[in-house]
Amino acid sequence: MPISSKYLFVVSMDVDPDKEALFNEVYDTEHVPNLLKVPGVRAVTRMAGEHFAVSIGGAEKKVVHEGPRYSAVYEIDDPRVLTSPEWTKAVEQGRWPGQVRPFTRNRRHALYKLR
Numbered sequence: 839m840p841i842s843s844k845y846l847f848v849v850s851m852d853v854d855p856d857k858e859a860l861f862n863e864v865y866d867t868e869h870v871p872n873l874l875k876v877p878g879v880r881a882v883t884r885m886a887g888e889h890f891a892v893s894i895g896g897a898e899k900k901v902v903h904e905g906p907r908y909s910a911v912y913e914i915d916d917p918r919v920l921t922s923p924e925w926t927k928a929v930e931q932g933r934w935p936g937q938v939r940p941f942t943r944n945r946r947h948a949l950y951k952l953r
Contacts, residue, residue, distance in 0.1 A: 878919035
C-alpha cells in the first residue's frame with residue numbers, strides 16, 4: 839500500500855527479554871490503537887529486525903541486524919502531530935507508561951519527510 843502521509847516518524851527500541859511478551863501485547867492492543875486515534879496519524883507499522891543475506895556485485899553478503907530490535911513507523915501528516923495535546927495524552931494511556939516503557943532501552947527516534 840502506498841504511503842499517503844508527508845512524514846514518517848520512526849521509533850526503535852529494545853525491551854528486556856522477560857517483558858517482551860507484555861511489550862508486544864500492549865503495543866499491539868493498546869499503544870498503537872491509542873495513537874491511531876490522534877488526528878494526523880494515518881497508519882502504524884511495526885517491525886522486528888532480523889539477520890539476512892543479500893547479493894551484491896555477484897557475491898552473497900551476510901548482514902547482522904544492528905541497532906534496536908523493534909521499530910514502529912508512524913505515517914503522520916505533520917511533525918506538529920508529535921507535540922499535539924492528543925499525542926501527548928495518547929502516549930500516556932494504558933499500561934505503556936508504567937508497565938512497558940520502564941523496561942525499554944536503546945530508544946531512537948527519527949523523522950523523515952517523503953520526497
